[in-house]
Amino acid sequence: MSNNITYSPRPIRRVLAPSLYLEKIYDLPFEWLTERAITSVVTDLDNTLVPWRDYRVADQLAGWFDSLHGNGFKTLILTNARPAPTIVELSRTLNTKLVVGARKPVSRFFRKALELLDSKPHETCVIGDQIFTDVLGGNLVGCHTVLVERIGHREFAGTRIMRLLERLVKMHMGIGK
Numbered sequence: 001m002s003n004n005i006t007y008s009p010r011p012i013r014r015v016l017a018p019s020l021y022l023e024k025i026y027d028l029p030f031e032w033l034t035e036r037a038i039t040s041v042v043t044d045l046d047n048t049l050v051p052w053r054d055y056r057v058a059d060q061l062a063g064w065f066d067s068l069h070g071n072g073f074k075t076l077i078l079t080n081a082r083p084a085p086t087i088v089e090l091s092r093t094l095n096t097k098l099v100v101g102a103r104k105p106v107s108r109f110f111r112k113a114l115e116l117l118d119s120k121p122h123e124t125c126v127i128g129d130q131i132f133t134d135v136l137g138g139n140l141v142g143c144h145t146v147l148v149e150r151i152g153h154r155e156f157a158g159t160r161i162m163r164l165l166e167r168l169v170k171m172h173m174g175i176g177k
């Protein structure tokens with residue numbers, strides 16, 4: 001018998017699997033964060049906090065950020081969207097830090113977010129609606145990751161192609177819809 005077979009699908013599964021799966025950000029239990037000594041929350045923007053390219057701030061979203069801050073959590077929005085005044089305005093309204101024009105899942109942008117938050121990866125939770133950008137990128141730098149369902153169905157054409165692959169991964173993990 002040969003012992004030379006090194007292939008294992010597990011490491012791939014490990015970097016693509018979120019620590020937690022939720023329908024929406026508002027379902028996130030703050031105890032889940034505190035139990036893990038998480039002090040910082042990094043969130044994606046489009047289809048995680050707001051519908052794609054709709055940067056108006058709903059009361060529920062403002063309230064969610066207020067309660068995060070009120071409970072002592074530091075926050076930052078990390079988005080691949082191109083810089084725009086409407087996004088800056090949104091981050092000001094939510095009183096949160098912002099990294100715009102990122103290229104998730106590239107680690108450099110997650111490390112920049114950690115630096116701005118002055119947080120270590122194990123103290124940080126990355127929340128987003130995409131496995132191949134938010135979850136993969138967060139896992140690669142050693143953060144906790146939360147996958148949520150996308151808010152709307154409108155999105156960037158390139159994203160729609162990745163959604164097919166994402167659906168397969170989610171089926172394999174037995175999560176999502």
Ligand SMILES: [Mg+2]
Binds near residue numbers: 044045046047
């Ligand atoms: Mg998104």
